[in-house]
Amino acid sequence: MMAVQRRIGYWLVELDRLINERFDEDLAAGELSRRHWQILHSLADGPQQADEVRAALDTFLRDPADWTDELTALLDRGLVVADVDLLALTDAGRAIHDAAWLRIGARRRQMADGISDEQFAETLRVLEKMAINMSGGPSAAPVRIS
Numbered sequence: 222m223m224a225v226q227r228r229i230g231y232w233l234v235e236l237d238r239l240i241n242e243r244f245d246e247d248l249a250a251g252e253l254s255r256r257h258w259q260i261l262h263s264l265a266d267g268p269q270q271a272d273e274v275r276a277a278l279d280t281f282l283r284d285p286a287d288w289t290d291e292l293t294a295l296l297d298r299g300l301v302v303a304d305v306d307l308l309a310l311t312d313a314g315r316a317i318h319d320a321a322w323l324r325i326g327a328r329r330r331q332m333a334d335g336i337s338d339e340q341f342a343e344t345l346r347v348l349e350k351m352a353i354n355m356s357g358g359p360s361a362a363p364v365r366i367s
Contacts, residue, residue: 240332247324251317256281256291261300261310261318268309
């Protein structure tokens with residue numbers, strides 16, 4: 222019996238599933254959703270304009286109301302403060318972020334175990350190029366059918 226050779230679509234979907242599953246487990250340990258984490262991490266280097274943080278997360282928000290719900294949850298927990306349109310981490314928010322960052326860092330190291338920095342960088346370049354090609358972006362070659 223011949224083994225089934227998995228193609229790129231399978232590995233992309235499987236890796237995405239595993240990344241989401243494991244990272245959600247790591248974030249749940251700090252009572253964070255993925256969107257909570259993204260907001261906290263966006264503010265880790267300092268205060269940001271709310272509209273800039275939201276714009277960075279637009280791809281991940283399923284519904285426009287999600288932004289308000291996610292941000293309100295962090296404000297209510299005292300992890301983020303808002304001054305007019307400027308968002309910043311509180312001390313509690315910094316502590317939750319830093320603890321989650323340690324768990325996520327360990328998970329990222331696990332994911333890249335046995336992969337050199339050069340291999341990882343090349344993988345990202347190849348995936349980016351594939352995405353550009355499939356999106357019909359400016360550097361995508363036209364599909365020719367003979």
